[in-house]
Amino acid sequence: MTDDDRFLCRALELACDNALAGGRPYGAVVVREGQLVAEAVNELHLRPDPSAHAEMLALRSAAATLERARLDDCTVYASGQPCPMCLAALHLASVRRVVFAYSNADGEPYGFTTSALYEQLTLPLAAQSLEIVQGDASLWPDNPFALASRR
Numbered sequence: 141m142t143d144d145d146r147f148l149c150r151a152l153e154l155a156c157d158n159a160l161a162g163g164r165p166y167g168a169v170v171v172r173e174g175q176l177v178a179e180a181v182n183e184l185h186l187r188p189d190p191s192a193h194a195e196m197l198a199l200r201s202a203a204a205t206l207e208r209a210r211l212d213d214c215t216v217y218a219s220g221q222p223c224p225m226c227l228a229a230l231h232l233a234s235v236r237r238v239v240f241a242y243s244n245a246d247g248e249p250y251g252f253t254t255s256a257l258y259e260q261l262t263l264p265l266a267a268q269s270l271e272i273v274q275g276d277a278s279l280w281p282d283n284p285f286a287l288a289s290r291r
Contacts, residue, residue, distance in 0.1 A: 143171070143174055144217075144239055147169050147171050147176070147215070147217040147239070148217045148239055148240075148241055150167075150169050150176070150179065150217065151167045151168055151169050151179075151194075151217040151218055151219045151241065152167065152219050152241055153167065154167025154168070154169070154179060154180075154181050154194070154219070155167035155181065155194070155219035155220070157181070158181035158182060158194075162185055163181060163182055163183065163184070163185040163186070164182040164184055164185065164252070165182075165219065165220070165252060166181065166182035166193065166194040166195075166218070166219050166220050167179070167180070167181045167182075167194050167218070167219045168180055168181075168194035168195045168197075168198040168216060168217065168218045168219070169198060169216070169217045170198050170199065170201070170202035170211065170214050170215075170216050171214060171215045171216075171217065172202075172206070172211075172213055172214045172215075173213070177201075177202045177205055177206065177214065178198045178199075178201035178202035178205055179198055179201075180194050180195075180196075180197035180198040180201060181194050181197075182194045182197075183197060191225065193223065193225065193226050194218065194219070195216060195218055195222050195226035195229065195230065196225070196226055196229055198216065199211065199216070199229055199230070199233055199235075202214060203233070209233060210233065210234050211233040211234060211235050211236075212234040212235070212236055213236060214233075214235055214236060215235070215236060215237040215238070215239065216230060216235050216237070216238045216239070217238075217239050217240070218238065218239070218240040218241070219240070219241050219242060220240060220241065220242045220243075220244075220246075220247055220252065221240050221242065221243045221244050221247075221254075222238060222240065223254040223257060224254060224257050224258055224261055244258070
């Protein structure tokens with residue numbers, strides 16, 4: 141069994157345990173240099189936090205353990221295809237590689253897919269189902285981007 145197989149099996153074990161405990165069937169592990177750094181399950185059933193996905197929680201735990209936000213030397217193993225939010229977080233953390241077991245198509249017959257959200261994100265902002273409005277930035281005297289760039 142390869143390291144990929146071993147860590148993917150751990151993500152699947154976490155997902156199955158979570159599903160049996162009443163949660164959503166998602167687990168994720170973060171690995172660095174062949175060592176498990178963090179693992180998590182989807183916790184939406186435990187707390188009212190829409191970002192409590194397995195990948196998000198595993199990334200937070202790994203960043204805390206490694207004391208850095210950049211995880212460019214890590215691989216994330218996930219039981220399911222990361223949703224757009226998790227995928228964005230993986231990119232923002234500069235994760236090197238992601239390995240997942242079940243695709244959106246695999247989860248769809250069971251009601252576990254984010255395909256529609258992926259489709260929404262391909263649309264222009266004005267065409268998405270979420271109303272997105274750009275307000276008047278000139279209402280505030282300071283530009284936060286300019287302030288941050290001066291540091």
